[in-house]
Amino acid sequence: MIKIYNKHSSKLKVLGLLLLGIVSMGTLVSCDKELEQFPSNAFAADNFWTSESNANIALTGAYRGSVEYSTQVVPSDWWTYCGIVFMEFATDNAYDRRGDNSTQNRLTNGTLLPNNNVVNGYWQGSYKRIAICNDFLENIEKVDMEQAKIDRMKAEVQFLRATQYFYLSQFWGSAPLVTATLTPDEANNVDKASKAELVTFVENELKAAAAALPAFGDLSAGEAGRASKQAALAFLGRLYLGEKKFPEASVAYKQIIDMGDNIIDPDYSSLFIPSNENSSENIFSAQYFGGQAGNSLPQHAYPAVASGWHIVNPLGSLADAYGFDDGTPLSYDDPRFDYNDMGANRDPRFRYNFIWDGATFAGRSYDCNPDSTGSVDQLTYSKQATRTGYGLRKFFDESFSGNLRTDYGGNIPIIRYAEVLLSYLEAELEAGNAITQELLDLTINAVRGRASVGLPPITETNAAALRPILRNERRIELALEGQRLWDIFRWGIGDEVLVGDFWGAPFPNSTLYPTTSKKLDPQSRWYVTTKNFRDGVDDVWPIPESEVNVNPKLGN
DSSP states (O other): OOOOSOSSTTBOGGGGGGSSOOOOTTTOOOOOOOGGGSOTTTTBHHHHTTOHHHHHHHHHHHHHTTOOOSOOSSOSSTTSHHHHHGGGGGTTSEEETTOTTOTTGGGTSSOOOTTOHHHHHHHHHHHHHHHHHHHHHHHGGGSOSOHHHHHHHHHHHHHHHHHHHHHHHHHTSSBOOOOSOOOHHHHTTOOOBOHHHHHHHHHHHHHHHHHHSOOGGGOOGGGTTSOOHHHHHHHHHHHHHHTTOHHHHHHHHHHHHHHOOOOOOSOTGGGGSGGGTTOTTEEEEEOOBTTTBOOOHHHHHSOGGGTOOOOEEEOHHHHTTSOBTTSOOOOTTSTTOOTTOTTTTBOHHHHHHEEETTOEETTEEOOOOTTOTTOTTOOOSSSSSOSSSEEEOTTOOTTOOSOTTTSOOOOEEEEEHHHHHHHHHHHHHHTTOOOOHHHHHHTHHHHHTSTTTOOOOOOOOOHHHHHHHHHHHHHHHSTTSSOHHHHHHHHTOHHHHSEEEEEEEEOTTOSSHHHHSSSOOTTOEEEEEEEEOOTTTTTSOOOOHHHHHHOGGGGO
């Protein structure tokens, strides 16, 4: 059933998750794992909402939501590494090593059903966080503390709740809109709100939160990870883009730009590792803390040679979207393309984001050639290794030497300033406003021109010609950051990019390729999978079957 109520209305059971190992309000994480460690009556409402320290615990609970730590393959929350990175398996960006029966893959291959556990994971995660936020907003005024602190906390929780309804509106369309704690009977009889109602609620809540939250530049070092005015405005901009309200999106994004608190960091690859994860480019991130609330993506995505499970496999369609380092598109026939070093002469972000046959990762040679029968990373359909001929480098500090499941503390960005700039340009373009060189230099050229990338500036000002350039830039800049599926849905291109055969890396000199690849390609690319996206079906997720069984009104 929808978790929009407290099992016992006088208890704050969920907050028991937060008592062990709360490291700071900056990291917003804890190290415990099991709710059952705590008695169900540990936090009676009568004595919980009595101190500022308890209010901080409750706020931490709202930030944590339904995030679970250690390894997971089905998302418990939009903001786990699984919820962000594994979302890409449903797109033309990546493939899940577990194969075509992976439930992420089933989101878009023509076999999506209401019992899909990924859809259920996101749904349940949203309503769990919503329940926590509702409880917080109903009780925070009881705490004897400065009103300014209460107002800020309320704005943060309003933001967090609004983000969940943003996701619900964009992926399901209509869903229950619950803003108060309900009894179990009430929860099991809720009606769906229309998409328009959800969108209006999100818009109003994000505007209110943006008005009350501190600016990003006013956050102290100890407040890293907390919501800012820019975070609320960025989600507001996303909402407007999704609803094709482009003038409104432009206004929201321009406010962020005009505040001047955020930057395009000169070092792209460092944005995704602990040494620079608090860069001013990272406006809002999923928070992890090594050893206590670790990020287990290394275990899932490292190659076998580095003791990983190699679940995340970039597809050739994404890899080939990265052109040459002079800004021209990739061509296998171009003499600059080197089959023996596919990172040579390429957009530097290709090298920062991926590993490929012959590349070095974490000081080890990555050998995935189909002919390398003695390699643990040999490209096959059976080994615990790549399925595409590519692996993931993004998000990893290659000097890391701890436990791959528990010790890595790297955050994962949810909103970056690069997204803000690219979205602002998109809003201006789709609103029909004039595209000037000044606008291009402020936005797309600032992103692709950062010192560590250094691609030549875009000069195309014709909207029709600029649109595919901008969309490709967004795809390669934000690759594996969980944005691609939403972009495909809102652009209405699923029937173009999620239909047909998908390929991996090319291996023209492989002797085993002709007999081992399940399908053959004139360019000797490894066959990966086939998708059959259903336009008008797969771009609106079904409400989970388990929810409809409890409340049939949700199926109407």
